[in-house]
Amino acid sequence: MDIRDASDAELCRFKTMIDGELDRRQTLATAEKQATELNNAYLAAAGVEPGQEWKQPTSAVDAYPKDWEVTFEGKTFVSLTPANVWQPPTGWREVVEEGAPEWVQPTGSHDAYSKGNQVTFGGEVFESVIDANTWSPETYPAGWKAI
Structure with a gap:
């Protein structure tokens, strides 16, 4: 036509x-x-600033945006997902001044480890050699290299 x-x-x-x-x-x-x-x-x-102590959001309105930093149990965490309502470490990655943060079991693609991310696991530091890595160095050694 x-x-x-x-x-x-x-x-x-x-x-x-x-x-x-x-x-x-x-x-x-x-x-x-x-x-x-x-x-x-x-x-x-609402007077909420990056770096303040984490407080449980009541809805998506006061949820934490991606890359927002909070303090939780004496540690600093950065949000890995938009509208983050989860308590750290789920959906968050620990920010450390020296070394690598402790490995935390990812719950999905939003907090999976990317190639090059470093973690401490079992007292050793490992670097992810794959993207979307949801396995521990113990569970899937081929996804990590010891540093």
Whole structure:
């Protein structure tokens, strides 16, 4: 069908469908950034600052955004996922000044270890040699190399 052969009603229907699809794509492209900005603004307005003691969020509104730092049980953690409502270490990675943080069992792709991540396990330091690594150095030695 040549578009020039379409009726006015068909053209209006196509335009509505096209506009809707463009809006959908725009939402998908910008939603995460907008949600993160809104989340950060909400936390700031509520007086919550990066590095403060972790407090259980009550909803997604006051959840911690990705890369947000908190203190928990004397340690500093950074959020690995947007809208993080989990208590560290789940969904968080410990921040250490020296050495490597203790290995923590990932719960999914959001907190799996990436190639190059270093951890302390059984008193030794290991580096992940694969992406999406959810195994311990003991469970899957081929996914880690001793440092």
